[in-house]
Amino acid sequence: MRAGILGGFALAVAWCAVGCDGGEHAGRAPALHTLPALDPPHLTVTHPARGTARGWLFVAPKGGRSPSGGPVVADDRGRIRWYLQLPHPLEATDFRVQTYRGRPVLTWWQGTISKAGVGKGVDEIYDTSYRRIATLRAGHGLRADLHEFQLTPRGTAFVTAYRAVPADLSRAGGPRRGWALDSVVQEIDVASGRVVWEWHSVGHVPFADSLEANHEPARNASRRRPLDYFHVNSVADGPDGTVLVSGRNVCAIYLLARDGHVVWQLGGKHGDFAPKRAVTFYFQHDARLHSGNVLTLFDNGGIPRLEPYSRPLELQLDLARRTARVVRVFAHTPRGIPSPYEGNLQLLPDGGALVGWGGVRRVTEFARDGRVRFEVRLPFGDTYRAYRLPFTGRPRTRPLAAVGRDVVYASWNGSTSVATWEVDADGMKVASRPWNGLETAIPARVGGKTVVVRALDASGRELGRSSPVAAQR
Secondary structure: OOOHHHHHHHHHHHHHHHHHOOOOOOOOOOOOOOOOOOEEEEEEEEEOOOOOOOEEEEEEEOOOOOOOOOOEEEOOOOEEEEOOOOOOOOEEEEEEEEEEOOOOOEEEEEEOOOOOEEEEEEEEEEEOOEEEEEEEEEOOOOOOOOOOOOEEOOOOEEEEEEEEEEOHHHHOOOOOOOEEEEEEEEEOOOOHHHHHEEEEEEOOHHHOOOOOOOOOOOOOOOOOOOEEOOEEEEEEEEHHHHHEEEEHOEEEEEEEEOOOOOOEEEEEEOOOEEEEHHHOOOOOOEEEEEOOOOEEEEEEEOOOOOOOEEEEEEEEEEOOOEEEEEEEOOOOOOOOOOOOOOEEEEEEOOOOOOEEEEOOOOEEEEEOOOOOOEEEEEOOOOOOOOOOEEOOOOOOOOOOEEEEEEEEEEEOOOOOOOOHHHHHHEOEEEEEEEEOOEEEEEOOOOOOOOEEEEEEEEOOEEEEEEEEEEOOO
16 A cells, blocks of 8 residues: 555654664764853765855754754854754754844744644744844744745745644545645734734645545544645745745645635646646745746655655746746756655855755755755754855854863854954963864963953954953862
């Protein structure tokens, strides 16, 4: 019997917890002297950076055996600039830089995730000093889901949510008195928390359009195990006030009018675009419309595995003729990467692309011509999406110092501008060292003296200094 999408997702979660890339390993950085409460992940660069686009790497490792995870800002050597460790069992997704009220902000979703891939949590907005600006909650009694937190220029945000509803599933091969998961999209005013627009998959997309129709779990859908027939996983602004929505389990992307009706559908059982070879994809994520009617998506191809490997796709749409053409496929050759779930494709300003492989713990940057110019492996679990983005972090805290035997440790979690650390002992410079990750070890003999570490930028300007620390004799 064919495994259902829902059951397959649970199996893949269990499989990838052991390791989609060949096995779980500790994957933790050495214990920190200045930040002992943190247990940061260790990112491994498997393809050294060559000609990468400007910006930092944004990931949020989750779902591994390790009890901790959270948002990470890292450089091209996998060294961490900022790490926010979330308390177990909270996890984070979709960590990135967005714009709110004309200023850059850090955003992510955090909460708990079920084995079926549905989240219950909140969406966070932090400023460039790592101060919380807002915590956004879904409206109308729902809990914000992990799949989307997209800020708009209007001061609003698109979020997703799920709710179980009674449903007649007879046309989808299920019970007449069955239950289904309704995929809900809300646009919320960030300042007030008020829902300004809402859309439901139930009533707009038929249950029979799901690839689960006439299979498990449709046949026995119940209140305890409702049919996740649509599974919304991305939302974004479209042209002229429309909204672009991706439904994983219908393998289709929809452009919606504000009254809720479907303007056009790409892919799925009743798509409006041709030819079939250009618009056939399975269990896709991260659909985005760009200028010039360019559409990008991450075509997972599984689970169940219906394509040999996942394809991050760039399509050119002809809206008048309702045709689509594949412009580029960003994939490893000759052997591709089959990602069972999650994933994203970010087009970069220089024509390259960054791909987060979702259920496979890798992030790859491609050049315009498709060559791999950077790749990093996550230590555990996966990251829902990954991004390369410019960002300047200026923490409100001071640098931290700790003194060991013939070594001084320095850190400033969140500062993206530190280039060099200097050690002063009793007011005199005794050592210096280039910044080398979340915590930098600086060889220095300072026995019995009072130590201060100073953070310098690339031009030698002091950015901040630690409180004095008394070294033991």
